[in-house]
Amino acid sequence: MAVTTERKDPGPAAAGVRRSGAPPAPGRAAPGTPGRGRLTGAAPYLLLLPALAVTAVLLGWPLVKNGMLSFQNLNMRQLIQHLTEWNGVDNYRETLTSEDFWGVTLRSVIFTGVNVVLIMVLGTLVGLLLARLGSKMRLLLSVGLVLAWAMPVIAATTVFQWLFATRYGVVNWVLDALGWHSMADYNWTGDQFSTFFVITVLIVWQSIPFVAINLYAATTTIPGELYEAAALDGAGTWKSFTSVTFPFLKPFLLATTFLEVIWVFKAFAQVFAINEGGPERLTETLPVYAFIEGMGNQHYGMGAAISLLTIVVLLALTSYYLRIVLRQEEDEL
């Protein structure tokens, strides 16, 4: 039986689509005495009970509550007086007919797309580079990657604000030194595009290590014979990449892309902490928009409706992958 013995930080990918190789075989019933058989019937359910119970209460209940809130007219006044005013689909009608909502949705999708493409392409290149390096250089680069990976989000956000600070920020100084003098005192959070630029650099910088290190770990499991066979067939570097490496890594890349889509689309702390969705609410992505409408402007019912629509958009973005996962699980179990 193939046992995975090397596991470099089993990221979420390990729990998503597993590499071919060792799907865990379903456990056989314990070779026990007949007397023990009766317990085994209920045992799995008892073992799962705590996990299911807390998930149902703490995740299921807020989901249901969110659904209920989204059909209510619930603002500051109703909240304080504990009034429940049902207003049917008004919140949805208002949201779906507002230009703001569609603008923010489009913005979120573009934002997610740009980030995920950058993360996957650069992460893959860095991962392949790791595979090519000698052991000393690989260690050096890994240390840099792990540092970026391990930086807590809010700490990283604060550091990026300092790097991109208008005065005394390193980025402006470097741009100025390189001859772009108009950037000497540039205010990065002054407009939509440059604010998004900072957020994107931050997110991509933090996410590449996960992709690169896991991809490198995956390449180490590619059997060398495959490359030898490709070389015998006269394949060059590019050909052996397209015929051996890429097909082997495809499930990994698919799983990681999907995780990154979810992760970037939901990113709240980075977007909110850099500039609170400003300037002029122009850098709000859907989660931040729902938060600011719901909590900031105290339209709780409206915020709940936007939240629910956000979940729908997220499901739409990831539906392709979800289908694959569900099919995959069927084969595996």
Added chain:
Amino acid sequence: MKRSPLARLWPNATAVVLFIGFAFPVYWMFTTAFKPTSDIVSEDPVWFPTAATFEHFQKAVDADNFWTLVGNSLTVTVSAVVLSLVIALLASFALARLRFKGRRGFLVTFMIAQMAPWEVLVIAIYMLVRDGDMLNSLLPLTLFYMVMVLPFTILTLRSYVAAIPKELEESAMVDGCTRTQAFIRVIFPLLAPGLMATSLFGFITAWNEFPLVLILNKDPEAQTLPLWLSSFQTAFGDDWGATMAAASLFAIPILLLFLFLQRKAVGGLTSGAVKG
């Protein structure tokens, strides 16, 4: 196949440039935290500080409630991780080793729960916690953080359990252990790397969580470090030395944990357990 020195130069040069790119923000955070203010607000950046000061750290630590918040963050994070590990151990064992009706459904449930968009459920959670009169308390935070990391913990531990050869348990059971004893004596010790890896993830998630605590705990006494750090800059304006010292203090535990557990989580899972 020997590569010429020139062919090796490119990857190595790229690696050095990338190392600088990834490490620089972290380097800049720490050096800024130690630099005298005159070096921070200088027209040209001081790349390699020569003088070090602790005044910024002093300022960060003296900020209101700092130690209370450290206590809060630790309490919430550690309790959430421990709770989720206990619950996940039971579930992952069932999912990896036992065969029963609905197993696939449970797996899929946890896979979907892993995608839960907590960031957009904050309004509903706020309402529930408010109705339960639990705002400004650490208990709801702990429970929600536990559930946030639970699906991942279950799925990851499951693959660790599945990777442990069944022969180990079986031989223990042949030697007269019950299934539970076999689990405690044989599997549990071999799960150490898996427990390390998953608790690392859980710790980081809970330590960093921002939107939920932002809404639930307005009382400064009941907040956690991420909030403190994000408001720090507002409070201290352009005092980048103090802000970077605060960021460093927040990041150090995670960086250390990462470096320490990374090594533990890697390596032979059952090496030496079964002599082939």
